[in-house]
Amino acid sequence: MPFDTTYHIAPTDKTTIVTYKVSGGKDIDIYLDKDELPPGIDSFPNVDELLRTIPLPDIEQPKKEEHYIPGPGMVIAFIAIFIFVLFRIKRNFETEEEGTRDNFVQSLSVKSSNKKQSAYITYYGDELNFSDKELTNVLTKRFPYFNSLSQIQKARFLERLHHFIASKIFKIHDKAAYKEMPILISAAAVQLTFGLKKYLLPNFDFIHVYPQEFMRVNESICFLEGNVSGHSVNLSWKHFLQGYANPVNGQNVGLHEFAHALYYQTFVVEENVDHSFRDTFDDFSNHGNKVFNQEAQPGSDLYSDYALKNFQEFWAESTEIFFEKPAAMKAAYPQLYDAMQSLLNQDPFNRIASVIT
Numbered sequence: 001m002p003f004d005t006t007y008h009i010a011p012t013d014k015t016t017i018v019t020y021k022v023s024g025g026k027d028i029d030i031y032l033d034k035d036e037l038p039p040g041i042d043s044f045p046n047v048d049e050l051l052r053t054i055p056l057p058d059i060e061q062p063k064k065e066e067h068y069i070p071g072p073g074m075v076i077a078f079i080a081i082f083i084f085v086l087f088r089i090k091r092n093f094e095t096e097e098e099g100t101r102d103n104f105v106q107s108l109s110v111k112s113s114n115k116k117q118s119a120y121i122t123y124y125g126d127e128l129n130f131s132d133k134e135l136t137n138v139l140t141k142r143f144p145y146f147n148s149l150s151q152i153q154k155a156r157f158l159e160r161l162h163h164f165i166a167s168k169i170f171k172i173h174d175k176a177a178y179k180e181m182p183i184l185i186s187a188a189a190v191q192l193t194f195g196l197k198k199y200l201l202p203n204f205d206f207i208h209v210y211p212q213e214f215m216r217v218n219e220s221i222c223f224l225e226g227n228v229s230g231h232s233v234n235l236s237w238k239h240f241l242q243g244y245a246n247p248v249n250g251q252n253v254g255l256h257e258f259a260h261a262l263y264y265q266t267f268v269v270e271e272n273v274d275h276s277f278r279d280t281f282d283d284f285s286n287h288g289n290k291v292f293n294q295e296a297q298p299g300s301d302l303y304s305d306y307a308l309k310n311f312q313e314f315w316a317e318s319t320e321i322f323f324e325k326p327a328a329m330k331a332a333y334p335q336l337y338d339a340m341q342s343l344l345n346q347d348p349f350n351r352i353a354s355v356i357t
């Protein structure tokens with residue numbers, strides 16, 4: 001078996017190494033510095049020159065199936081799909097657990113359309129016909145805002161809730177649907193608009209409910225807890241419930257999305273407009289812009305970074321803070337609090353929910 005001494009000669013660009021083999025002796029690799037030559041060799045072509053003259057190695061064009069290197073777009077898509085699949089698997093486990101763990105989830109006994117094949121269960125709000133007692137039971141258990149109302153206000157709240165539910169179509173993107181979904185989600189809208197005359201947000205016919213984060217694939221791929229698009233308000237049920245499970249942390253995706261919807265109904269669709277809301281929004285914007293700039297400075301952290309993305313997000317998050325951290329908002333930005341109070345005609349700091357009759 002022949003033995004070789006292999007000299008590795010570095011070219012100037014250091015990207016390739018030329019090897020020079022001397023037969024005999026013992027197998028050995030010697031790495032030479034630039035301009036250093038193997039012993040017994042007086043001249044060696046300039047390595048860079050040599051590299052250029054060496055015919056390209058006989059490498060087969062890689063077969064795409066075997067050596068295909070995905071571009072960044074494909075990598076992102078693969079990761080997104082992988083995460084999506086994980087979410088689906090996790091979601092299935094969680095919803096199953098939730099259904100057995102707690103009586104709070106009670107299946108709706110309302111007929112659903114296309115039960116077997118459809119990717120979602122549809123409930124037509126005008127067919128739900130919840131009784132006052134059913135609504136009150138759910139609200140008392142899960143909706144702190146309702147408990148803070150007077151008896152007269154509770155009656156008014158229920159009346160509005162009936163109307164709101166009846167005006168919407170609920171699409172539940174899961175195998176099971178619960179009556180808490182239409183009731184509590186509609187209650188968030190009624191809470192936000194309780195001081196306004198117009199509260200039905202008729203542009204938004206559809207409420208889509210996802211078990212948890214859902215994926216948006218247009219524009220860019222991302223996971224959402226909620227959003228408003230076209231004629232739909234879309235919500236992650238898990239995050240919606242978290243919003244009301246902790247009613248004092250300033251995070252409530254239900255209020256957040258309906259704030260977007262209310263703005264859209266008023267200033268984009270411009271139909272079924274609550275005139276008081278429309279006419280006082282400027283005042284909120286004036287104070288809000290100052291706070292928006294101030295919150296961008298270090299040391300101000302009532303709002304999340306996300307709220308400072310643009311003024312729409314600032315508005316939506318303002319409603320969350322107004323209802324859930326009214327004392328903090330009033331202390332940090334009293335004029336903004338007053339503007340919100342006039343705009344929504346409610347005063348959560350003093351636990352006063354105005355009722356428009």
Ligand SMILES: [Zn+2]
Pocket residue numbers: 256260312313316
């Ligand atoms: Zn938002």
